[in-house]
Amino acid sequence: MYLRIDRLQVELPMPKEPDPNGAAAVQELLGGRFGEMSTLMNYTYQSFNFRGRDGLKPYYDLIANIATEELGHIELVAATINLMLTGAARQGEPVDAPLEPGKDWRNTLHSIATAHTAFVGGSQGAYWHGDYVFSSGNLILDLLHNFFLENGARLHKIRVYEMTKNPVAREMVGYLLVRGGVHALAYAKAIETLTGVEMSKLLPIPKIENSKFPEARKFEEMGFHRNLYRFSMDDYKDIAAIWKGTHPQGGDLQVVDGPPAGGPVPVLPPVPEQFAPEYHPEEIFEIAKRMMGQ
Numbered sequence: 001m002y003l004r005i006d007r008l009q010v011e012l013p014m015p016k017e018p019d020p021n022g023a024a025a026v027q028e029l030l031g032g033r034f035g036e037m038s039t040l041m042n043y044t045y046q047s048f049n050f051r052g053r054d055g056l057k058p059y060y061d062l063i064a065n066i067a068t069e070e071l072g073h074i075e076l077v078a079a080t081i082n083l084m085l086t087g088a089a090r091q092g093e094p095v096d097a098p099l100e101p102g103k104d105w106r107n108t109l110h111s112i113a114t115a116h117t118a119f120v121g122g123s124q125g126a127y128w129h130g131d132y133v134f135s136s137g138n139l140i141l142d143l144l145h146n147f148f149l150e151n152g153a154r155l156h157k158i159r160v161y162e163m164t165k166n167p168v169a170r171e172m173v174g175y176l177l178v179r180g181g182v183h184a185l186a187y188a189k190a191i192e193t194l195t196g197v198e199m200s201k202l203l204p205i206p207k208i209e210n211s212k213f214p215e216a217r218k219f220e221e222m223g224f225h226r227n228l229y230r231f232s233m234d235d236y237k238d239i240a241a242i243w244k245g246t247h248p249q250g251g252d253l254q255v256v257d258g259p260p261a262g263g264p265v266p267v268l269p270p271v272p273e274q275f276a277p278e279y280h281p282e283e284i285f286e287i288a289k290r291m292m293g294q
């Protein structure tokens with residue numbers, strides 16, 4: 001089961017202006033084949049379906065624990081998209097066509113379906129689907145797939161970074177490049193322990209260091225690339241049997257008990273033109289206020 005903390009894993013900057021087409025590109029990092037929905041659901045189902053876990057506790061713990069961190073990554077990418085779409089509505093009555101700019105956006109679903117927020121799909125408007133989940137039951141094959149998935153995700157993150165200078169998008173990508181680097185290395189190390197094949201020598205893929213990206217470099221300077229957070233009160237402690245030793249860039253790998261400090265979840269303002277949360281939101285705000293005895 002899960003507990004939930006109402007914070008993001010990292011603080012995001014507030015945008016100065018809306019960037020709907022940038023948000024459309026960032027969608028790929030949420031619901032594209034190599035997006036956070038895919039990492040989340042691959043590791044989640046592999047952990048649900050794990051056979052022989054009593055004898056393979058470090059590997060089970062690793063997959064289950066990383067899955068939980070990924071839950072916070074879909075939250076972070078969704079928050080990024082939401083911030084990039086904030087302020088995108090024109091004000092006015094329906095007859096004034098306040099949503100008219102939305103017809104020229106790369107992704108019209110943001111205007112029609114989600115009230116200027118994230119949707120569970122990729123940059124071309126296709127919804128995420130379960131075909132992206134590989135859960136074969138063979139431990140080495142699943143770990144190999146996860147290693148591939150993390151590096152495919154890294155390639156797409158870097159390309160989206162190259163497509164936009166939006167500071168919210170770049171902050172999120174910088175942080176997730178560092179966290180994805182941890183996951184790629186963790187799966188590499190897990191395969192190494194099982195096979196002796198030195199997978200970590202393949203890293204980084206593509207062959208460009210995270211330090212090339214200022215938004216990632218600052219998190220590496222804080223040592224985040226060496227931390228594997230343990231997202232549980234009492235469980236998944238055997239990740240320490242895999243996440244140990246030295247980072248390829250130097251410094252000791254460490255398991256951090258508990259989540260990162262993170263930052264606040266952005267408060268999204270109402271968009272009455274989208275009837276979100278209502279055409280006259282103050283009416284339902286009043287109802288909620290009375291309910292809380294204010």
Ligand code: MN3
Pocket residue numbers: 036039070073176179180
């Ligand atoms: Mn991730």
